[in-house]
Amino acid sequence: SLLRLYKKTSGNGTVSENLFPCSCEQFCGMIAHWLMFILFSTVFVKLACAFHYGREDLDVIGLSFRKDIWVKHIQLYPDAGHKPNLTPMHGCLLKKAGEQGRAFTFDIATNLPCSVTLQPGPDNAGKACGVDFEVKTYIATETDPEEELDRKDTARMTVRKIQFAPDATGAPGPKADICKSFMMSDKPVHLQASLEKEIYYHGDPINVNIKVKNETSRTVTKIKIIVEQTTDVVLYSADKYTKTVLAQDFGETIDAHSTFNKSLAVTPLLAENKKKRGLALDGRLKDEDTNLASNTIIRPGMDKEVLGILVSYKIKVNLMVSSGGLLGGLTASDIQVELPLILMHPKPQGKLIVLPNK
Known part of the structure; x- marks a missing residue:
């Protein structure tokens, strides 16, 4: 079947992420970066499952409007030993990016929730309450994935996790x-x-x-x-x-x-x-x-x-x-x-x- 590829680039154009699903338990991608701009920096990619309260205005008064349920970081530059099994899509992307490309694969924990959104009312603005996943590629000045980030150094993309029906057992309905x-x-x-x-x-x-x-x-x-x-x-x-x-x-x-x-x-x-x-x-x-x-x-x-x-x-x-x-x-x-x-x-x-x- 046809595999779709998605791309997002940071505000300053120094880093971009290419994402595609590769199995039921894994999510794959590749980042491309401009070496001359990040030579003395560190590049991370992060997958986070978070619960949004739907109240972004709370952040203004110092309260968090989101809670991370699960977070995983991978350091891609300088090389920290992440060696994913490369798929044919990885190979195509890396060939195009050359030495600027870095492949990655996230193993998705099986106990994580699926993406759910509570539908806002017709007059409600802002981010809806619910559970979602976000892949974020960013440049850090130190090898610290938790440091304060500048939006222009970040490429982020929301992804959706869907659960499929189990195989039919043939049992009668209720x-x-x-x-x-x-x-x-x-x-x-x-x-x-x-x-x-x-x-x-x-x-x-x-x-x-x-x-x-x-x-x-x-x-x-x-x-x-x-x-x-x-x-x-x-x-x-x-x-x-x-x-x-x-x-x-x-x-x-x-x-x-x-x-x-x-x-x-x-x-x-x-x-x-x-x-x-x-x-x-x-x-x-x-x-x-x-x-x-x-x-x-x-x-x-x-x-x-x-x-x-x-x-x-x-x-x-x-x-x-x-x-x-x-x-x-x-x-x-x-x-x-x-x-x-x-x-x-x-x-x-x-x-x-x-x-x-x-």
């Missing part, structure tokens, strides 16, 4: 059922809802199988399916946000003393939720669209706090049951079940997992 009785009725309504599989991909229809056995004298006047996203911000507080990303009514009626068995399809999309503040998205890149955030998959032994933001989904299936009689819908009742939902990206044909910004 199922839930409920049996509810009503006043003035000695028979109940049975509701069962299920999904066909465990994992769904972004943008694909989700078929919800619904079975109803109505043994009462009442009529089910409407079926409603709701998809909710729950976001837990666990790094700095116990904030939890629940947002409805889809609410769809179906004009199906179920008469008294009858049954119903049908599959109803819904498709939650970001396009229908563009103005919903606080909705979790897969890390947004500059001038590029994205989608609803994927579920956070927590493996055994992982520290939830390191993940920063946890995302999950559930589907609610709701029946509106009329009371009948003179009051009609004024005394209608709901019957509801909930199903867990997993939304993720399918595995690509290649092994690209980190997408740099342009």
Whole structure:
């Protein structure tokens, strides 16, 4: 498959970085520098996973608006022994750059979170709250990667880490059922809802199988399916946000003393939720669209706090049951079940997992 290359140059033009993904666990690149300008300096490249609070104005009053979750530095000049396994792309870049080129490879820790952005409101400006990754190449006057940096000596690029769905196991999807009785009725309504599989991909229809056995004298006047996203911000507080990303009514009626068995399809999309503040998205890149955030998959032994933001989904299936009689819908009742939902990206044909910004 076609491999995309991204380039960013420092403000003074003395150093540039070329980035490309090379595997699911690694991120590769090459820097080019002008030796005559950095002869007595040190060049580092840094990969950082950080949590942004979305309040850049805090930095003005001495408070940090970001927290580094994971940071790794590599000294590229003078040579400090970093010897990456060179890919064909490395070879092409180094041939073009000549003696000014320095190749590098970052091994990405497997316990790091994926890129997640909380969608700002239509009137909110500035950097959104969320988790992102940044590759920064910079010139330091000493061999100290933490020294104060001049922006003109720095080339930086935001990258996005995406988690792909695991291989399908063939296991059936979740199922839930409920049996509810009503006043003035000695028979109940049975509701069962299920999904066909465990994992769904972004943008694909989700078929919800619904079975109803109505043994009462009442009529089910409407079926409603709701998809909710729950976001837990666990790094700095116990904030939890629940947002409805889809609410769809179906004009199906179920008469008294009858049954119903049908599959109803819904498709939650970001396009229908563009103005919903606080909705979790897969890390947004500059001038590029994205989608609803994927579920956070927590493996055994992982520290939830390191993940920063946890995302999950559930589907609610709701029946509106009329009371009948003179009051009609004024005394209608709901019957509801909930199903867990997993939304993720399918595995690509290649092994690209980190997408740099342009």
